Amino acid sequence: MSAGWTEVKLVPDGQNAAADVGYADPPPRVGFFTDTSICIGCKACEVACKEWNHVPEDGLNWLGDSFDNTGGLSADSWRHVAFVEQRVPAAGHDASVQREGEEGAGAGDGFRWLMASDVCKHCTHAACLDVCPTGSLFRTEFGTVVVQADICNGCGYCVPACPYGVLNKREDDGRIFKCTLCYDRLGNGQEPACAKACPTESIQFGELEELRTRADGRLALLHEAGVSEARLYGHDPGDGVGGDGAFFLLLDEPEVYGLPPDPVVTTRDLPAMWRRVGLAATGLLAAGAAAFIGSGRGR
Amino acid sequence: MSDAEVTREGLRGERPGREARLGSGVDRDAGTPQPRRRKRGEHPFSSYYGQPIINPPVWEEREIGGYLFTGGLAGASSILAAGAQFTGRPVSARASKLTAAGAIAVSLTALVKDLGRPARFMNMLRVVKPSSPMSVGVWILAGYTPLAFASAASELAGIAPRAGRAAGLGAGLLGAGVASYTAALIADTAVPAWHGAHRELPFLFVGSAAGAGAGAALLAAPLAENGPARRLGVAGALVELGFGQLMERRLGMVAEALHQGTPGRRLRIARGLTAVGAGLAALAAGRSRPAAAAAGAALVTGSLLTRLGIFAAGVASAQDPRFTVVPQRERLARERGGPTAGPSGSSD
Numbered sequence: 001m002s003a004g005w006t007e008v009k010l011v012p013d014g015q016n017a018a019a020d021v022g023y024a025d026p027p028p029r030v031g032f033f034t035d036t037s038i039c040i041g042c043k044a045c046e047v048a049c050k051e052w053n054h055v056p057e058d059g060l061n062w063l064g065d066s067f068d069n070t071g072g073l074s075a076d077s078w079r080h081v082a083f084v085e086q087r088v089p090a091a092g093h094d095a096s097v098q099r100e101g102e103e104g105a106g107a108g109d110g111f112r113w114l115m116a117s118d119v120c121k122h123c124t125h126a127a128c129l130d131v132c133p134t135g136s137l138f139r140t141e142f143g144t145v146v147v148q149a150d151i152c153n154g155c156g157y158c159v160p161a162c163p164y165g166v167l168n169k170r171e172d173d174g175r176i177f178k179c180t181l182c183y184d185r186l187g188n189g190q191e192p193a194c195a196k197a198c199p200t201e202s203i204q205f206g207e208l209e210e211l212r213t214r215a216d217g218r219l220a221l222l223h224e225a226g227v228s229e230a231r232l233y234g235h236d237p238g239d240g241v242g243g244d245g246a247f248f249l250l251l252d253e254p255e256v257y258g259l260p261p262d263p264v265v266t267t268r269d270l271p272a273m274w275r276r277v278g279l280a281a282t283g284l285l286a287a288g289a290a291a292f293i294g295s296g297r298g299r
Numbered sequence: 300m301s302d303a304e305v306t307r308e309g310l311r312g313e314r315p316g317r318e319a320r321l322g323s324g325v326d327r328d329a330g331t332p333q334p335r336r337r338k339r340g341e342h343p344f345s346s347y348y349g350q351p352i353i354n355p356p357v358w359e360e361r362e363i364g365g366y367l368f369t370g371g372l373a374g375a376s377s378i379l380a381a382g383a384q385f386t387g388r389p390v391s392a393r394a395s396k397l398t399a400a401g402a403i404a405v406s407l408t409a410l411v412k413d414l415g416r417p418a419r420f421m422n423m424l425r426v427v428k429p430s431s432p433m434s435v436g437v438w439i440l441a442g443y444t445p446l447a448f449a450s451a452a453s454e455l456a457g458i459a460p461r462a463g464r465a466a467g468l469g470a471g472l473l474g475a476g477v478a479s480y481t482a483a484l485i486a487d488t489a490v491p492a493w494h495g496a497h498r499e500l501p502f503l504f505v506g507s508a509a510g511a512g513a514g515a516a517l518l519a520a521p522l523a524e525n526g527p528a529r530r531l532g533v534a535g536a537l538v539e540l541g542f543g544q545l546m547e548r549r550l551g552m553v554a555e556a557l558h559q560g561t562p563g564r565r566l567r568i569a570r571g572l573t574a575v576g577a578g579l580a581a582l583a584a585g586r587s588r589p590a591a592a593a594a595g596a597a598l599v600t601g602s603l604l605t606r607l608g609i610f611a612a613g614v615a616s617a618q619d620p621r622f623t624v625v626p627q628r629e630r631l632a633r634e635r636g637g638p639t640a641g642p643s644g645s646s647d
Contacts, residue, residue, distance in 0.1 A: 027305075027306070027308065030305065063348075065348045068348075071350070072347075072350055082347060084347070127488075127489065130428075130430040130431065131430065131431045131432070131433065131487060131488075132428075132431060133423050133426070133428060133431045133433040133434035133437060134419075134422040134423060134425055134426065135425050135426040135428070136422070142305075151419075151422055151425070152415075152416070152419075152422075153414050153415065153416045153417075153419035153420060153422045153423070154414050154415015154416045154419075155413075155414055155415070155423075155433060156356065156357040156358055156413075156414075156415065157431070157433050157488075159354050159355075159356060159357050160353060160354060160355065160356040160357075160488040160489060160490050160613075160617060161487065161488045161489060162353065162354065162489060163353060163489040164352070164353070165351060165352055165353040165354040166354075167354065168354050168357070169357045169415055173415070174414070174415025174416045175415050175416060176415070185305075186305050189304045189305045189306055190304075190305065191305060252345075253345055255344060255345045255346055255347070255352070255620070255624045256345045256346075256347065257347055258346070258347030258348075258350055258352060258620075259352070260352050260353070260623055260624070260627055261624060261627045261628055261631060262627040262628075262630055262631050263489075263627070266486075266487050266488055266489055266494055267430055267487060269486075269487075269494070269497055270430065270432075270483070270487050272497070272498070273432075273482070273483040273486055273487060273497050273501070274429075274483060276482075276497075276498060276501040276502070277479045277480055277482055277483050277501045279501070279502075280479045280482070280501035280502045280504070280505040281475035281476055281478070281479040281480075281501075281505065282475070283502070283505060284374075284375070284378065284475045284478060284479065284505040284508065284509060285378065285471075285472070285475045287509060287531060287534050287535070288375075288378035288379065288381075288382055288471070288475075288509075288527075288531060289382065290530075291379075291382065291526075291527035291528075291530040291531040291534070292382040292383075292385075292386050292527045
């Protein structure tokens with residue numbers, strides 16, 4: 001954190017997450033655009049992430065959920081490739097994998113894979129960062145959100161605060177771990193390990209503004225090609241978290257991939273909560289005082 | 300793979316065109332795939348193998364669910380102790396001071412024990428963050444705890460009575476904060492049953508705290524002194540029951556989490572005990588010592604079960620993706636003015 005500090009903006013505009021928290025002249029905000037339409041489910045991102053960040057093994061499990069034996073994002077999985085198998089009347093998808101006589105194998109029926117590499121969203125308005133009571137979670141000069149392992153005391157508040165279910169506790173360690181967007185690599189002029197390893201460019205790393213433009217173009221191309229179910233997710237700075245630093249192109253509804261359809265940063269409602277807590281506390285004091293008034297001494 | 304280089308001035312180096320070519324699997328002329336059929340039901344929704352979307356809290360029920368209760372008990376007891384010490388009710392003042400000190404000692408032990416790294420609990424004092432109810436709570440506790448202990452110590456040892464009374468007054472004032480902030484603590488999360496109830500929880504929690512503090516006082520105080528505890532107990536019970544109803548109405552389909560299984564059982568018993576306790580406190584606890592003790596026990600147990608019930612309901616609502624997806628879908632549908640469905644291809 002070599003940047004100097006200036007006055008923190010009270011109402012962040014959400015466009016430059018680093019400037020909003022007081023970095024003077026920060027570098028452009030960076031992030032991921034994960035284009036799931038070209039993900040092939042190779043899990044190179046998961047492996048590269050584990051290798052680079054020394055993320056420990058998270059259980060060698062057969063989950064029975066298609067090719068997904070990772071399960072989801074956790075303290076020990078910072079990239080997670082989701083596998084969704086759908087029997088859909090999908091135009092043009094090759095139905096030849098179905099055996100003859102199998103139910104639903106009629107004309108126009110198809111089978112499709114959805115594969116998507118999930119990751120921490122590095123929200124513009126990050127609930128985990130807001131609620132962290134130790135200051136362990138912080139905003140980097142690149143606009144990303146990082147846990148400082150030497151400060152985290154494992155209180156666990158960020159875990160249920162995250163609207164995406166990204167953060168979790170490493171049980172044998174007690175602290176919270178998540179994607180750092182390879183903060184160490186960024187500082188050395190390298191792109192994050194997962195994007196570097198992705199063989200199809202499904203995971204694209206870059207300046208957020210450029211990625212958004214690129215995603216718009218990709219979406220238009222897919223729509224033009226008749227893939228009308230393609231949609232962007234987390235790209236809109238006007239959404240409930242001020243836009244994600246890591247956003248996606250999906251081919252179905254977000255919840256199909258295990259993503260919330262309309263996430264909202266919980267601290268958006270915190271001012272209203274504090275007002276009501278203040279009112280309730282005052283009411284309790286008033287009720288306590290009233291209980292003693294008019295009763296006289298010793299009654 | 301690209302050869303992009305990150306510098307403080309931005310990205311440098313070659314970034315080849317990343318427009319993947321559409322494969323042969325996509326027929327450009329075949330038109331729109333039809334939306335999938337969804338399982339019909341009152342709240343149709345999709346999920347990823349039924350997995351939760353948000354991560355359920357990693358807090359232990361005994362420690363943190365229990366703290367919601369002991370914190371409320373301590374805060375309200377300090378308020379009652381301050382009132383009692385200034386209105387000549389020495390026995391109940393003593394009882395409430397000791398209850399408060401004991402309850403806050405248990406609370407702090409539970410809070411530190413629940414940390415992943417208990418030895419680092421002092422890291423809580425690195426920052427003051429109004430955006431974190433836990434940080435605010437830590438600082439409230441940092442002010443409250445020494446006062447509650449000083450007040451109880453002065454009472455027990457009989458030394459420095461003036462300072463002890465001043466500490467008692469301070470503990471009473473800060474006690475209101477201890478009893479109420481925990482509502483913001485759990486509501487300021489993505490947990491559907493907690494966040495969805497953020498308007499009602501502060502009032503429900505102070506009502507529950509008042510019931511617990513008054514209940515403990517009713518258990519200990521002689522008939523001649525228990526008037527204030529009876530009145531506060533009844534008021535707390537009414538507020539708790541009333542805001543419990545408002546909360547259920549507000550939560551809509553998420554209220555299911557309050558009705559099912561363990562949380563449902565706890566909350567039903569809690570409502571019964573709270574109502575019985577309030578009835579006894581209003582009608583009989585002023586005349587009969589056993590009735591006062593019964594009222595006190597019912598109110599304390601009712602408050603405990605309310606807190607544990609709400610804690611468990613929150614965990615249950617986080618574990619079921621339905622409670623995350625359906626309300627968000629409904630919100631999106633309202634905002635778009637459409638019927639019940641989400642973006643393209645999701646109608647059924």
